[in-house]
Amino acid sequence: MTTRVIQRCRDLAAISDSDRSISRIYLSPAYLQGLQQTEEWMLQAGMETWIDAVGNVWGRYACKDPQAPTLILGSHLDTVPNAGMFDGILGVMVAIEAVDRLKEQAIELPFHIEVVGLGDEEGVRFDASMLGSRALIGKWEDELLELTDQNAKSLESALEACGLNPQDYASASRVNDNLLGFWEVHMEQGPVLEAEDIPISVVSAIAGARRFKVTIEGQAGHAGTVPMGLRQDALTAASEVVLMIEKTAQQNNNLLATVGHLKVFPSAVNVIPGWVEFTVDIRSDDDALRERVMNLIFHSSEAISMSRGVEIYWSEYHWAPAKQCAPRFRQIFEESIAQQKIHVRTLVSGAGHDAMTVAEITDIGMLFVRCRGGISHHPDEYVSAEDAEIAVNTLVLALEKLAES
Amino acid sequence: MTTRVIQRCRDLAAISDSDRSISRIYLSPAYLQGLQQTEEWMLQAGMETWIDAVGNVWGRYACKDPQAPTLILGSHLDTVPNAGMFDGILGVMVAIEAVDRLKEQAIELPFHIEVVGLGDEEGVRFDASMLGSRALIGKWEDELLELTDQNAKSLESALEACGLNPQDYASASRVNDNLLGFWEVHMEQGPVLEAEDIPISVVSAIAGARRFKVTIEGQAGHAGTVPMGLRQDALTAASEVVLMIEKTAQQNNNLLATVGHLKVFPSAVNVIPGWVEFTVDIRSDDDALRERVMNLIFHSSEAISMSRGVEIYWSEYHWAPAKQCAPRFRQIFEESIAQQKIHVRTLVSGAGHDAMTVAEITDIGMLFVRCRGGISHHPDEYVSAEDAEIAVNTLVLALEKLAES
Numbered sequence: 001m002t003t004r005v006i007q008r009c010r011d012l013a014a015i016s017d018s019d020r021s022i023s024r025i026y027l028s029p030a031y032l033q034g035l036q037q038t039e040e041w042m043l044q045a046g047m048e049t050w051i052d053a054v055g056n057v058w059g060r061y062a063c064k065d066p067q068a069p070t071l072i073l074g075s076h077l078d079t080v081p082n083a084g085m086f087d088g089i090l091g092v093m094v095a096i097e098a099v100d101r102l103k104e105q106a107i108e109l110p111f112h113i114e115v116v117g118l119g120d121e122e123g124v125r126f127d128a129s130m131l132g133s134r135a136l137i138g139k140w141e142d143e144l145l146e147l148t149d150q151n152a153k154s155l156e157s158a159l160e161a162c163g164l165n166p167q168d169y170a171s172a173s174r175v176n177d178n179l180l181g182f183w184e185v186h187m188e189q190g191p192v193l194e195a196e197d198i199p200i201s202v203v204s205a206i207a208g209a210r211r212f213k214v215t216i217e218g219q220a221g222h223a224g225t226v227p228m229g230l231r232q233d234a235l236t237a238a239s240e241v242v243l244m245i246e247k248t249a250q251q252n253n254n255l256l257a258t259v260g261h262l263k264v265f266p267s268a269v270n271v272i273p274g275w276v277e278f279t280v281d282i283r284s285d286d287d288a289l290r291e292r293v294m295n296l297i298f299h300s301s302e303a304i305s306m307s308r309g310v311e312i313y314w315s316e317y318h319w320a321p322a323k324q325c326a327p328r329f330r331q332i333f334e335e336s337i338a339q340q341k342i343h344v345r346t347l348v349s350g351a352g353h354d355a356m357t358v359a360e361i362t363d364i365g366m367l368f369v370r371c372r373g374g375i376s377h378h379p380d381e382y383v384s385a386e387d388a389e390i391a392v393n394t395l396v397l398a399l400e401k402l403a404e405s
Numbered sequence: 406m407t408t409r410v411i412q413r414c415r416d417l418a419a420i421s422d423s424d425r426s427i428s429r430i431y432l433s434p435a436y437l438q439g440l441q442q443t444e445e446w447m448l449q450a451g452m453e454t455w456i457d458a459v460g461n462v463w464g465r466y467a468c469k470d471p472q473a474p475t476l477i478l479g480s481h482l483d484t485v486p487n488a489g490m491f492d493g494i495l496g497v498m499v500a501i502e503a504v505d506r507l508k509e510q511a512i513e514l515p516f517h518i519e520v521v522g523l524g525d526e527e528g529v530r531f532d533a534s535m536l537g538s539r540a541l542i543g544k545w546e547d548e549l550l551e552l553t554d555q556n557a558k559s560l561e562s563a564l565e566a567c568g569l570n571p572q573d574y575a576s577a578s579r580v581n582d583n584l585l586g587f588w589e590v591h592m593e594q595g596p597v598l599e600a601e602d603i604p605i606s607v608v609s610a611i612a613g614a615r616r617f618k619v620t621i622e623g624q625a626g627h628a629g630t631v632p633m634g635l636r637q638d639a640l641t642a643a644s645e646v647v648l649m650i651e652k653t654a655q656q657n658n659n660l661l662a663t664v665g666h667l668k669v670f671p672s673a674v675n676v677i678p679g680w681v682e683f684t685v686d687i688r689s690d691d692d693a694l695r696e697r698v699m700n701l702i703f704h705s706s707e708a709i710s711m712s713r714g715v716e717i718y719w720s721e722y723h724w725a726p727a728k729q730c731a732p733r734f735r736q737i738f739e740e741s742i743a744q745q746k747i748h749v750r751t752l753v754s755g756a757g758h759d760a761m762t763v764a765e766i767t768d769i770g771m772l773f774v775r776c777r778g779g780i781s782h783h784p785d786e787y788v789s790a791e792d793a794e795i796a797v798n799t800l801v802l803a804l805e806k807l808a809e810s
């Protein structure tokens with residue numbers, strides 16, 4: 001019953017830190033309850049379960065050979081505040097359902113399967129994202145435990161409050177294990193599959209990203225007294241930069257660029273803006289392309305600065321290279337989709353995902369499930385029962401094909 | 406001694422509601438003290454003085470003929486918070502100094518002179534500007550008394566706290582008096598005279614203005630998942646409108662257009678802006694031109710809305726027609742300036758001034774004094790003693806010429 005996937009997403013949505021919206025922030029009471037509920041479902045699917053030192057929940061469906069490698073399936077269980085019910089969670093529920101299917105059909109595999117519900121992907125609480133998958137790849141350090149939330153509660157004490165042993169975070173690492181790979185099913189969070197009427201797609205890569213804070217320093221002035229020709233308006237300069245970035249991105253496939261945050265100072269109806277700050281987020285699965293485009297953007301920004309007599313400062317605060325999905329996993333996914341007579345579509349993931357982190361220690365594979373309106377991080381998130389069923393079927397077929405390969 | 410004008414501006418600056426900056430908000434303790442100090446200076450210049458029911462201070466320098474008309478000279482005494490020391494105040498001090506000069510030189514005129522220090526021009530306290538000059542033209546109503554400041558104190562009780570009689574506001578009206586006109590000297594608040602190395606200029610008109618709140622409704626989305634071609638980005642649309650407005654204004658002389666305030670929602674680095682609101686302030690001394698340009702802007706905005714698939718809503722919240730300065734006053738000012746061997750320059754006032762209000766009941770004349778860097782509403786406001794001296798001389802010459810005309 002694949003409607004069970006949707007039902008479980010709904011059941012988890014009801015476990016919330018807030019009465020009025022879906023919210024399961026890492027290590028909150030609702031988060032812990034969601035973890036235990038998920039562990040329960042793993043047990044029902046015949047898995048051996050545990051919660052690791054950083055609050056990830058694991059279920060192991062072992063094969064006969066103790067020496068066999070392990071394929072990890074999963075995604076994250078935490079949510080943003082006022083979330084929808086599928087982002088992250090869908091991937092964990094689909095994975096549990098696939099294992100249930102294997103068990104019911106008594107399918108034996110030459111590798112162990114472990115399903116993981118990761119603790120923190122959204123990074124809402126401690127201003128650091130992907131804490132769950134970072135523990136999995138052995139990238140926690142003592143300093144991380146000192147991170148604090150907005151109530152000045154440290155990560156260390158938040159973990160302790162959940163009955164976990166923070167000092168033991170290294171035990172959550174899977175670096176030294178014999179891993180076959182990590183597969184993540186995730187809702188698309190974008191509008192492409194819906195627009196093309198396709199229920200599922202293979203992901204070829206997770207885009208790398210750079211993020212900048214840009215400040216433009218012009219000259220504030222009186223809106224009634226400074227002639228147009230004598231202005232150094234920081235907002236008209238910013239507008240030119242914003243449009244230049246949009247145009248440059250539009251001229252390059254496989255590239256997204258967004259100015260999401262922008263603030264004007266002093267921001268009064270009759271004062272020419274003297275100062276504007278905004279952010280730039282630029283993503284591509286092609287790192288070299290992204291660097292070339294950034295150089296074009298820097299160059300054009302310089303020209304705008306010169307022609308308008310304003311200062312434009314760029315300061316980078318995030319940089320991550322693209323991560324490719326393993327070709328053999330892509331091929332297996334493509335075959336599994338084609339076998340269901342579904343058009344094989346491949347997408348780049350522009351959004352960051354746990355798989356991006358896990359890619360540092362093992363091969364990754366990803367599947368995207370169609371969602372409605374491209375909406376995510378919002379109560380309106382929607383994935384149909386039919387599409388969730390297709391995701392489970394694809395996963396089961398892919399596991400069988402991997403077993404044969 | 407014209408350095409006395411600067412000294413008095415400085416003395417008033419020391420009378421402030423704040424220890425750390427210049428601030429004399431309408432009807433505040435510092436405001437009242439500034440009023441009394443100004444009244445004192447008027448008395449010293451030989452004027453008969455009074456404070457009217459709304460907190461304007463008056464000094465009368467009467468001529469021999471009781472039936473003669475009255476010429477009012479003045480500007481405002483209130484300031485914005487964290488102000489400079491010349492905006493408004495300079496015009497009152499120059500007028501008092503001119504009267505002092507008339508008295509010293511025993512110059513007799515065929516009209517009465519009254520100098521007024523107006524109470525509220527800046528509109529900082531009660532979210533209504535030019536309250537001082539609006540009382541002068543008989544435009545107060547009972548409802549006005551119910552306006553409240555941010556401490557919920559009403560205009561009525563603020564007036565009472567200053568020992569004034571709010572119910573008697575009609576007595577501040579000069580509508581039924583035999584007025585010759587209203588002359589206002591003001592710092593330019595713009596960079597033109599400094600750029601052209603000219604100390605003083607005649608004002609031909611005060612620009613009319615329209616103000617709009619514009620909202621753009623696009624579609625918020627994930628910066629990593631929505632392809633450039635499927636976006637309805639409210640900020641890139643707003644940027645296009647901002648640049649269109651700038652360009653349209655640049656293509657028309659005698660017109661200024663400014664987007665001063667702009668806000669983005671939800672304003673996060675990885676979220677495509679779904680909603681932007683901003684203000685537009687457009688000014689010209691040519692009302693017909695301003696309407697034509699606004700129609701062009703509306704038209705272009707419509708085109709941007711169509712091409713980008715976003716909704717753009719314009720809502721007007723302020724409209725004021727241009728006010729022309731009286732040709733005979735302009736001519737007198739021009740002759741007085743030329744007589745000092747100063748290049749005669751004429752400027753439009755883009756900024757609103759008390760004279761704009763007073764123009765509803767009598768002829769107006771305005772002079773602009775050069776300031777440094779076009780800076781106003783800021784502690785860095787600066788007018789030189791030499792330029793203030795020229796302003797006094799020009800006023801005295803102009804009064805003599807008016808007497809002869």
Ligand SMILES: NC(=O)NCCC(=O)O
Nearest residue numbers: 189350351352353629675
């Ligand atoms: N999947 C997802 O929303 N990741 C984090 C946000 C981002 O990629 O900017």
Ligand SMILES: NC(=O)NCCC(=O)O
Nearest residue numbers: 224270594755756757758
């Ligand atoms: N003189 C002056 O600053 N007037 C009010 C502000 C405006 O014109 O917008």
